[in-house]
Amino acid sequence: xxxxxxxxxxxxxxxxxxxxxxxxxxxxxxxxxxxxxxxxxxxxxxxxxxxxxxxxxxxxxxxxxxxxxxxxxxxxxxxxxxxxxxxxxxxxxxxxxxxxxxxxxxxxxxxxxxxxxxxxxxxxxxxxxxxxxxxxxxxxxxxxxxxxxxxxxxx
Amino acid sequence: xxxxxxxxxxxxxxxxxxxxxxxxxxxxxxxxxxxxxxxxxxxxxxxxxxxxxxxxxxxxxxxxxxxxxxxxxxxxxxxxxxxxxxxxxxxxxxxxxxxxxxxxxxxxxxxxxxxxxxxxxxxxxxxxxxxxxxxxxxxxxxxxxxxxxxxxxxxxxxxxxxxxxxxxxxxxxxxxxxxxxxxxxxxxxxxxxxxxxxxxxxxxxxxxxxxxxxxxxxxxxxxxxxxxxxxxxxxxxxxxxxxxxxxxxxxxxxxxxxxxxxxxxxxxxxxxxxxxxxxxxxxxxxxxxxxxxxxxxxxxxxxxxxxxxxxxxxxxxxxxxxxxxxxxxxxxxxx
Numbered sequence: 001x002x003x004x005x006x007x008x009x010x011x012x013x014x015x016x017x018x019x020x021x022x023x024x025x026x027x028x029x030x031x032x033x034x035x036x037x038x039x040x041x042x043x044x045x046x047x048x049x050x051x052x053x054x055x056x057x058x059x060x061x062x063x064x065x066x067x068x069x070x071x072x073x074x075x076x077x078x079x080x081x082x083x084x085x086x087x088x089x090x091x092x093x094x095x096x097x098x099x100x101x102x103x104x105x106x107x108x109x110x111x112x113x114x115x116x117x118x119x120x121x122x123x124x125x126x127x128x129x130x131x132x133x134x135x136x137x138x139x140x141x142x143x144x145x146x147x148x149x150x151x152x153x154x155x
Numbered sequence: 156x157x158x159x160x161x162x163x164x165x166x167x168x169x170x171x172x173x174x175x176x177x178x179x180x181x182x183x184x185x186x187x188x189x190x191x192x193x194x195x196x197x198x199x200x201x202x203x204x205x206x207x208x209x210x211x212x213x214x215x216x217x218x219x220x221x222x223x224x225x226x227x228x229x230x231x232x233x234x235x236x237x238x239x240x241x242x243x244x245x246x247x248x249x250x251x252x253x254x255x256x257x258x259x260x261x262x263x264x265x266x267x268x269x270x271x272x273x274x275x276x277x278x279x280x281x282x283x284x285x286x287x288x289x290x291x292x293x294x295x296x297x298x299x300x301x302x303x304x305x306x307x308x309x310x311x312x313x314x315x316x317x318x319x320x321x322x323x324x325x326x327x328x329x330x331x332x333x334x335x336x337x338x339x340x341x342x343x344x345x346x347x348x349x350x351x352x353x354x355x356x357x358x359x360x361x362x363x364x365x366x367x368x369x370x371x372x373x374x375x376x377x378x379x380x381x382x383x384x385x386x387x388x389x390x391x392x393x394x395x396x397x398x399x400x401x402x403x404x405x406x407x408x409x410x411x412x413x414x415x416x417x418x419x420x421x422x423x424x425x426x427x428x429x430x431x432x433x434x435x436x437x438x439x440x441x442x443x444x445x446x447x448x449x450x451x452x453x454x455x456x457x458x459x460x461x462x463x464x465x466x467x468x469x470x471x472x473x474x475x476x477x478x479x480x481x482x483x484x485x486x487x488x489x490x
Contacts, residue, residue, distance in 0.1 A: 009371050011367045021402055028316070091313070092314075132306065
């Protein structure tokens with residue numbers, strides 16, 4: 001915060017005025033553009049996933065197993081594109097559209113793995129693998145346990 | 156005793172140190188920018204064949220400093236201090252470069268203001284009679300900074316519109332007591348100001364008050380006006396911070412005019428998708444050691460004020476919800 005003990009001369013602006021100025025000069029996030037792009041990119045990724053599920057079903061896999069196999073395939077694609085240095089460009093364009101699907105999850109694990117390889121396989125890759133995805137897993141798993149208990153009690 | 160201090164926080168050098176030479180090494184993105192032609196060496200990619208980005212940054216710094224020594228043609232034995240700084244924890248780029256240079260070494264951390272800070276301290280060493288020659292080197296690297304302060308580089312995320320792009324570059328100057336070249340005539344050491352900005356994507360806004368405070372004090376201490384300078388360049392405020400600093404100065408009764416610009420605004424153009432401009436201590440380092448030095452030598456600029464701007468936060472302080480303190484250091488360079 002502004003330091004009252006500063007001797008003159010000093011800038012003549014109160015923290016409140018500065019906050020207002022900052023708000024005025026900081027460009028607004030391009031929400032509409034981002035939402036539209038996220039919708040398109042997310043939609044394309046999910047459509048690809050659906051095509052893969054249907055293909056597995058046509059090839060004779062039961063529906064449930066086809067979904068699991070398709071998820072694994074999508075994770076592979078996400079990881080592969082991250083390795084090729086393409087997924088971050090998709091992410092820059094698509095935002096949440098490429099973060100929310102399972103390919104985004106793969107990206108959030110593979111990118112630290114690539115990044116921290118130079119610090120070694122134990123304290124680099126091993127320790128830093130979940131720097132981005134860790135919170136998702138901790139709270140995702142915790143939430144699923146709580147929901148599971150509620151479901152169990154209600155039935 | 157005749158003190159060289161003026162006013163609140165400015166020093167005026169009795170025998171202004173000379174900038175004998177300058178040398179810059181930058182990454183490919185900076186080379187493609189509008190100032191591409193003003194750099195001495197442009198690397199073909201970000202890693203340049205090394206095993207890590209950290210090693211690349213350190214080697215760039217070393218190469219820039221060796222380049223400045225070679226250009227000046229000063230024997231290494233006559234260089235009494237090496238001052239260097241970068242953005243990485245414990246100043247590893249500078250420390251590892253110093254290991255190779257084998258000169259008496261002082262590491263400086265002023266975040267992105269390190270170039271102006273080193274120039275001020277180096278000039279004090281020379282004018283104080285403690286050194287014949289001082290070698291200055293300052294670097295930053297986009298990828299080493301990203302992984303230390305933000306996210307893994309392959310993570311697919313969108314950057315905020317006010318975010319800035321850390322410059323990959325190293326700039327070096329060799330200062331001397333005598334010789335030909337532009338001179339550093341005075342310096343104003345800044346105070347740390349914090350206006351409670353805690354958005355790490357908006358560092359220009361965090362630094363603008365401190366830069367404005369340093370400019371006001373500098374002008375007051377030397378009884379000068381902004382118009383006494385051909386160029387007033389802040390280090391890396393970016394478009395947002397530059398506009399904010401102009402506004403804050405205007406409110407405080409100082410009208411800056413068109414000669415007020417920012418190294419972070421100059422180094423990239425709008426087609427390079429850097430959002431609010433360049434940042435990092437390499438930014439003011441390569442812009443000053445490159446284009447500004449060349450324009451002073453060509454006689455285009457007679458008196459320049461370089462105001463390095465630093466955001467003094469860390470990845471830890473950011474996570475703990477602390478706001479970002481800012482600082483600005485100013486040096487005057489005259490042809």
